[in-house]
Amino acid sequence: MRLFAALWPPPDVVRELERAVDALKGLPGAEALRWTQPESWHFTLSFYGEVDEEQARDLSTRLARAAHRAQGPVPVRLEGAGRFGDRTLWAGLHMADADREALKKLAAATTAAGRRAGLLPPDEHPSFRPHLTLARAKGRRTTDLRPYVTQLAPFQGSSWTAGELLLVHSVPPRSGVPGEQPRYEPLERWPLGP
Template sequence: MLPPAEAIDELAAAVDRLRTLPGNEGLRWTGHDGWHFTLAFLGEVDEELLPAVEERFGRAAARQAPFSLRLHGGGHFGRRALWAGAAGGLDAMRLLADRADAAARRAGVAMDEHRAYKAHLTLARSRTGSDTDLRPYVDALAGFEGTAWTVSELALVRSNPPTAGVPGAQPRYEPLRIWPLGH
């Protein structure tokens, strides 16, 4: 799910302040152009399965009404990753995540074990060998409240790995197909 440019800009201003905190050199910051909410991580998908995935994602999108969402606060996964959270239509977002997961499974994609969905947008990952305490970053994000927007589409996004051997290279995210919700 791709937040609109206005939401990205608001979050980018907050993240710019985070990048000035002590210890930030121990983090690999994600690029603003790649910020998204992963509803279901598909991993490697055989090209021949893609048409079935697309068909089933289209059905999942059609069954989901648009909903309101905003970027809100943040959290961390241990010392591995720092993320921004979401608020608003979280029940609708979880339902869409469950539908996307089920759609991928039904299309034949081997999905990892199903876990309860946690809405998050990854901002930074710890560098290898770094032991950065992410709590000060989460504390700095605690008061962040983005402007609400209406989530009106589901996107299938391909993750292209960073260029090997290029310092600071980031993964590139490419929307393959986008479906309107509720149509």
């Protein structure tokens, strides 16, 4: 099964962003994008790929420790937008510098948990850039995402507290319908902090 560690925004925060994203879908060229579903919106801390059951149990134990050792819940707010080239459109997080450091440490701890469980290479130290993926270019196409970033840049959602770490199963689409997206099922949740 494909697993990743993530933070999940609460439903009221998702609804705020969803209204802003709906306005983007009316921009020229929006049909060239594959829009992610609001119920799947999350912030990936670490991606582990294919994991067998024994590895998943080991990973779960290690993630529970990482969550317990975290400084505690982190106050955040969805804000602004960005892009990775002309392929991915995302929403960002706003937080105080100390909270950003706490979140970076949590991401590093989830990556270390994956390394110790034998799921990630020992030399892998990815940089953490918190983002919530909103859309991707379809197929091998690229799309000028600058107008979308410009329109979403002023967005500021309500503050919320990231208070738990989730281990999530990415269930691949099975229908064969082009553009169908994976479904995300939280397997375990741990509160952040002692």
